[in-house]
Amino acid sequence: MKAQLRELVLQAIKSLQNDTILPADLALPGFVIERARSREHGDFACNVAMLLAKLARANPRELAEKLVAALPANALVEKVEIAGPGFINFYLSPDAYHAEVRQIFDRGDAYGRSESGAGKTVGVEFVSANPTGPLHVGHGRNAVIGDCLSRLFDATGWNVKREFYYNDAGVQIANLAISVQARARGILPDDSGWPEKGYRGDYIADVARAYLDRESVVADGETVVGEGDVDNLDAIRRFAVASLRREQDLDLKAFGVGFDVYFLESSLYSDGKVEEAVKGLVDHGHTYESEGALWLRTTDYGDDKDRVMRKSDGTYTYFVPDVAYHLSKWQRGYENAVTVLGSDHHGTLARVKAGLQALDVGIPKGWPHYVLYQMITVMRGGEEVKISKRAGSYLTLRDLIDEAGRDATRYFLIARKTDSQLIFDIDLARSQSNDNPVYYIQYAHARVCSVLRQAPEKGFTVDLQEGLAHLDRLDTEHEQILLTELSKYPELVEAAAANLEPHILAAWLRELANAFHTYYNSYQFLVDDAALRNARLALVVATRQVLKNGLGLLGLSAPESM
RNA sequence: GCCCUCGUAGCUCAGUUGGAUAGAGCGGCCCCCUCCUAAGGGGCAGGUCGGACGUUCGAAUCGUCUCGAGGGCACCA
Numbered sequence: 001m002k003a004q005l006r007e008l009v010l011q012a013i014k015s016l017q018n019d020t021i022l023p024a025d026l027a028l029p030g031f032v033i034e035r036a037r038s039r040e041h042g043d044f045a046c047n048v049a050m051l052l053a054k055l056a057r058a059n060p061r062e063l064a065e066k067l068v069a070a071l072p073a074n075a076l077v078e079k080v081e082i083a084g085p086g087f088i089n090f091y092l093s094p095d096a097y098h099a100e101v102r103q104i105f106d107r108g109d110a111y112g113r114s115e116s117g118a119g120k121t122v123g124v125e126f127v128s129a130n131p132t133g134p135l136h137v138g139h140g141r142n143a144v145i146g147d148c149l150s151r152l153f154d155a156t157g158w159n160v161k162r163e164f165y166y167n168d169a170g171v172q173i174a175n176l177a178i179s180v181q182a183r184a185r186g187i188l189p190d191d192s193g194w195p196e197k198g199y200r201g202d203y204i205a206d207v208a209r210a211y212l213d214r215e216s217v218v219a220d221g222e223t224v225v226g227e228g229d230v231d232n233l234d235a236i237r238r239f240a241v242a243s244l245r246r247e248q249d250l251d252l253k254a255f256g257v258g259f260d261v262y263f264l265e266s267s268l269y270s271d272g273k274v275e276e277a278v279k280g281l282v283d284h285g286h287t288y289e290s291e292g293a294l295w296l297r298t299t300d301y302g303d304d305k306d307r308v309m310r311k312s313d314g315t316y317t318y319f320v321p322d323v324a325y326h327l328s329k330w331q332r333g334y335e336n337a338v339t340v341l342g343s344d345h346h347g348t349l350a351r352v353k354a355g356l357q358a359l360d361v362g363i364p365k366g367w368p369h370y371v372l373y374q375m376i377t378v379m380r381g382g383e384e385v386k387i388s389k390r391a392g393s394y395l396t397l398r399d400l401i402d403e404a405g406r407d408a409t410r411y412f413l414i415a416r417k418t419d420s421q422l423i424f425d426i427d428l429a430r431s432q433s434n435d436n437p438v439y440y441i442q443y444a445h446a447r448v449c450s451v452l453r454q455a456p457e458k459g460f461t462v463d464l465q466e467g468l469a470h471l472d473r474l475d476t477e478h479e480q481i482l483l484t485e486l487s488k489y490p491e492l493v494e495a496a497a498a499n500l501e502p503h504i505l506a507a508w509l510r511e512l513a514n515a516f517h518t519y520y521n522s523y524q525f526l527v528d529d530a531a532l533r534n535a536r537l538a539l540v541v542a543t544r545q546v547l548k549n550g551l552g553l554l555g556l557s558a559p560e561s562m
Numbered sequence: 563g564c565c566c567u568c569g570u571a572g573c574u575c576a577g578u579u580g581g582a583u584a585g586a587g588c589g590g591c592c593c594c595c596u597c598c599u600a601a602g603g604g605g606c607a608g609g610u611c612g613g614a615c616g617u618u619c620g621a622a623u624c625g626u627c628u629c630g631a632g633g634g635c636a637c638c639a
Contacts, residue, residue, distance in 0.1 A: 034578060047581065050619070060619075084582050085619055130639085172639065293637055304565070304635080311637040318639050346566055347634045374567070375632070416575065419567055421632065423574065428588085436601080437587065443601055451598045458598080488578090495578065507576055510586075514603095521594085521603040562601065 001100070002491055004076060005033050005044055005090055012070040013048070021066055022056055029055065033090075035488065042081065042089035043484065049086040060086030097483040098471040104486065104542040105468065112493045112549050117158030123334035123368075124150045127252065127259075128165040131244035132176045134203055135251050135397040137376050137413075137424060138342060143397075144413045144555070145373060146340040147257045148502035151553045156497040161334065162258065165325060167265040168241050175199065176244075177237035183208035184230045207243045211236060219245035220262045251398045256406060256555045268324045274316060277324035277359065278309065286358035301354035319348055323355035330356075330363055337368035338500065343419070346372055371500050373418040380426045404429035407556045411438035414554055415506040437510060441551065442559050444513040448544035449560040451525055452537070460526050460533065467538030470531040474539055478519040482543060485515045489546050493553065502554065509550045516543050 009031070016022040031048035049064035056063065064082045071080060078093040104111045126146020129139050146162070153160045167173060179198040187193045189200040198204075210217070211226035217239070218224075224242035227235040252258070268274050278294075281287050286297050292312035299306050309320050329337050341349075349370050356363045378385040378395055385395050400409050408429045415437070416422050428436065455462050474483065488508065496505045525536040548558040 030579095032579085032581090034581085037578095037582070037584095041582070045581080050581085054619085087582070167639080170639065291637080295637095308637045313637080315637090317637070342633095343567065344633055345639095348639095349566095372567075417568095420575080421568070425574080428574090439601055440587090443599085447599070447602085454598055491578080499579080503576085504578075507586085508578095510576095514586085517602055518604085520598080521600090524598065526598055562599080 001076065001092070001096065001487055002033050002044065004074070005046070008071050008074055008077070009033070009046055009048055009067070009088075011072050012067045013052070015070040016066060019070075022052065026052075026055060035491075036089060041083060041087070042079075042091040044090040044092070046088040046090070047086075049082075049088060053086065064088050094472060097480075097487060100487045101471055101483070101538065101542045102468055104545050105464070105538075108545060109549060109552075111545060112489045113155045113157070114490065114494060115157035116494065116497075117153060117156045119157060119159055120335045121159045121161065121333055122153050122336040122338065123161045123163055123329050123332070124153065124338045124340070125163045125165055125329075125368075126150075126340035127248075127257070129248060130167045130170075130172055131241045131248065132172050133199060133201060133244065135248050137378055137395055137397060137400060140255065140397040140400060140409065141373050141376055141413045141418075141422075142340050142342065143252060143255055143257045144410050145371060145418055145502065146338075148414055148505075148554055149338060149340070149371065149497075149500060151555065152493065152497035152502060152505075155493055155553060158336070161260050163261040163263055163329075164259045165263045165265065166245075169266040169269075173237060173241060176204075176240050177233050179204050180208045180211065180240045181230060181233060181236050184212055184236070203244075203247070207240050210243060211239045217242045217246050219243070219249065251396070251401070254401050254406065255397065255410070263325065263328075265321055265325070268321045268328070273324040273328055274321055277327050277355070278316075278320065280327075280359045280361070281309070281323075281355065284358060284360045296351070296355060296358065298351045298354035298358075301350070301357050303350045303354050307351050319351050319355065322348065322352050323359070326352060326356055326368060327359060327361070329368070330361065338371060339368050340371045340373070343372040343374050346370075369500060371418055374421040376413075376422055376424050378424045378426060385426075400424075400426070400429070407442070408436060408438050410555055411506065414502050416503055417501070418503070438556065439562065440517075441509050441513045441547065442557070443562055444516045445544055445547045445551070445558045446560060446562045447516075447520060448540045448547075451540065455526055455537070458526055461530070462537055463530070463534050464538050464541060466531065467534030467536070470535040471538065473532045473535040476523070478515075478522050479536075479539060482515045482519050482539060485512045486542060486546050489550065496553075505550060505553060509547065509554075512543070512547060512550070516540070516547075 013022065013028070017024050017026065029048065029051035031046060031051050033044050033046050036042050036045045049067055050060045053060035053063050061082060064086045068080050068082060068088060076092055076096040077090055079091045081089045081091070083089050124146055127139055127143050129135055150160045150162050175195070175197055176199060178195045182193065182195055182198060183205045189198065212228050214226045214228045216223055216225040219242040222242070224239050226239045229235060281296060286300065287309065288295050288297065293308045294310035295306045296309045297306050307319065308317050310316050326337070356367070357365065403426060412424055412429050452462065492505055492508050496502055523536070525533065525540060527533045551558045
């Protein structure tokens, strides 16, 4: 709808230019067509006259008059008014909304999908947790954000690759290995022989036991068998990594999250990607040697100081493999790339981006996009739940899913802007009651199903085709509000994907559910007048479809009864 | 000290990229089942959009300063 109105306005501007009312060389201002905030202002409002007035030094209202006169006729538009300082308000015809309902029926599950991504490839990297422990709430937020973004990209015509990057060989992994080894030797976290930075959680003991029992684990397509030899640290490391990777995968699966690519940091070294990246940076003259180390001149790209790439002991600092990894994404044809990252890592962005620019291989400046999310405070019983990995006090993602359910956990973690700190109230999330907003949306879906189930029981026929032919019977205010909400869905999917903001979909689904519940409480759908009955049923079935599609984009179920 | 994010109702948060009278949920008070699940609906109360100055037709939104919260500022990852 919005796009069609925009086209009409553009034609009107062109027409005024032809009539020399507006200069032909006018730089087109970035005007907007937006949903009117209140129904008194019609359906859509356009601010173009006010912006043009400034450029053409004309009176905005007079210019609006001329623009309106030049607007081509269109069946969508019932009337156009000028209001306030020069807004052009569009009032859509009932036919415009009825056509939208027919669209929903025609396209079904595909309603709201678009081809704006044009089949280009986007790589979405998320979770990327190192296999040193179970996933916690923060990983959960990361997982839902990445998963919903992936779904949104898919819905807007992108070819999506979901990618999980992890370190299987660094300092943390060595620490994991010695922790498991200590446990396998019967040393407890408070004993004197316990490694200083060892991971203290109970899961370490579980891994140690499985290793000693020579169990086998399957992770990332490989089978690793515990050798049982307490002195073989390398075997312990491989077994521990595989064990924790498998646990994480089980948790993610329970959360409805999956990946196309698992990328190992160690492969960047074994495949020569790190050397390639370093060579690229050195060859382009963006590095220098100082104090026995190799430095990257990141200050050339807006960083506040230069960064060490290769330490004096010959090993690389962590951001070098990061640059190599992103280079690999670029080389694998990811025209767009999104990395979901906790905001505590935001300091690394500048140097990774600087490194990618310094490679000089044509990577655009804004590539990749980083979606940063703030930390989570978990509340239980009115008190903050403290999380400390090292101390072993842990609220795992699995705990949350078990307690609150997949849908509620996902909804709570996606319903807010990523860059606001969020408070996760476990008591609220696990409450199976009307306090819980996710059920409110799902209930709307279930209610439509319930109505359809009851129609034959009450002796009513359901003929949706007849309903679609009588949509003009939907003439109440409640019906108009619902029709309007439904028509917003394609715009919202587009906006949520383009702005990397899945939360706006979550917020809007609540509004759609509210419009439906209000309607439900105001009118009977199952009435004797067949044309009216079927028209109303067609409307609520369309609502059910859009609820289902929207819930699907958030990875939430659409239950038929509750 | 420097950098990033945030600050909107008692609480938790939206606010369509600068638009018209700032919204929702929870909590509080009041009302609605002879009726398709009341896991619902309607209403009332509740605001100096942290503060100040600026930019312009117009600011919660942009800029500068300031206060507050969180995070980042290692040859740690």
